[in-house]
Amino acid sequence: MSARTAPEFETQSSPAARPDRAMTALLVTIWIIGVGLALRPLWKYEMTPGADNARAEHWPVDSGLVLQGDKPTLILFAHPRCPCTRATMEELARLMANCSDRLHAEVHFYLPQDANDEWRMSDLWKAVQQIPGVAIHEDINGEEASRFGAISSGSTFLYSRAGDLVFAGGITSSRGHAGSNKGRQAIEEYVLNGKVIQSNSYVFGCPILTSDQNEEGIAY
Structure with missing residues (x-):
């Protein structure tokens, strides 16, 4: 009497049961883009310097501050x-x-x-x-x-x-x-x-005074 062989079953899932990898990838891509767009204003703010102005190339003669003669x-x-x-x-x-x-x-x-x-x-x-x-x-x-x-x-x-x-x-x-x-x-x-390797850089800060020079300085 011959031995019976176990029936073989289909191990692969049917096309309808398989996850749609393309759709998953699309949703992940959309999520990443959405997060990037949401964070973009924050990144832009962090990397945007404050307003610039002409700097006093020499110690202002009308300043009440005292220049130190023995050190910078x-x-x-x-x-x-x-x-x-x-x-x-x-x-x-x-x-x-x-x-x-x-x-x-x-x-x-x-x-x-x-x-x-x-x-x-x-x-x-x-x-x-x-x-x-x-x-x-x-x-x-x-x-x-x-x-x-x-x-x-x-x-x-x-x-x-x-x-x-x-x-x-x-x-x-x-x-x-x-x-x-x-x-x-x-x-x-x-x-x-005693070496000058760079003479200027951006300032990342809020305005000390607002454009109308009011006493609040900056808004919160």
Whole structure:
């Protein structure tokens, strides 16, 4: 008596039961495109620098600020409520850790003339207080920012001992993102080695003053 062989069954699924790979791929592609379109405004905002202006090529003669004759002087103008400038202060802390004894640094915060203490003592102000070697000043109505040509929060100016502008720009590579950037590298190279490798960079920050020069500075 011959042995019975087990019946063979179809192991492949029928065309109707198989997932439509083409449709799945299409849906995934549409999803990726949708996410990209949704994030595009954010990416564009992060990579869009603030407004630029003519910078003071020499220390302004009508400025109330004091140029240091024994070391380079760094002046950073900021709006105390600009969220983009948090990253700038992180980069300033790194800069001072590398150059503190060879650089005089000041942060000048824009303040309306009638600003109260709550408006003044922002998180940014408190963050700068924690950076060794940095002096903090109030820039009432943005008068000094206007003299130096600072429009956007985070505008940084480095002057030589003779009062010549060495560098003007920002020390972040995009809005709100700390990390290695050409602006900070240019300042460090001049302070530590006396070399000018770059004289300017984009500033990624909110306007210090709005176009109508109102006392709010920037809108939230």
